[in-house]
Amino acid sequence: MSSDIFFYLFAAFTTGTALAVVLTKNTVASALSLLLCLVGVAGVFILLDAFLLAALMVFVYAGAVVALFLFIIMLLDAQGGDRKPFKKTAYVSGGIAFALLVVGVLSFWKSGQQTTGELGSIVPVGSTLKNYGEQLFTTYLLPVQIVGFLLLIAMLGVIVLSKKFEGLEDIK
């Protein structure tokens, strides 16, 4: 099936760019890899028939969040420099943890298989804009309100955090 090929393509792309986020020395390269990774995730969303979420992923994450990251990197001039991204102990502990993780994921893969129908046989519930609106304004009305307040609080918090306090004594 052709969608299977696309899944493997997007999965490989997403995993590779996610690894690049962690492994590259340069912070700007990390941020750009994150951008590519999010685009790959948007592709996976399209395979799962969540078109609106794929578009939102690109708009919100790739458009706003990564741009904000790049802005802060440039502002602080925090490109990483010559410093190595990892220490030696980090390599050793990371290797051990990775081995444990591989064992865990393999056991999950062997014993935890869910039997699900093929995607083609399941009719999509219709993740149209109308359905989203209906859900958001009936079942999920309270969470929408709470999230609105959360955004307001975040906005106020950012304003307070970026203010300069004169009287505050320096922490060490």
Place this chain on the structure above:
Amino acid sequence: MTVGLNHYLLLSAVLFAIGFFGVLLRKNTLVIYMCLELMLVASTVALVAFSRYNNTMDGNVFVFFILTVAAAEVAVGLAIIVALFRRRQSIDVAELNALKN
């Protein structure tokens, strides 16, 4: 082997693990933040896959809220990082040891 729910969950787990290792191993606060975002995105992949295979909308709507929370979190976190840099001239977690000893 046709792609099923397991494949999507595996992809989600792998992405989450990569983000987790990034948080544990990297020293740059900004990269740690990016890896946190990666973990959130990995969870959204699992949610969307579950909701698609169970034929419901709930997972998709949940991803909406996760996106909102992630955006708010990034804004606040980056403001904290900028404030930190202003005070300490460094965003390396190895040098942020005011609470040590």
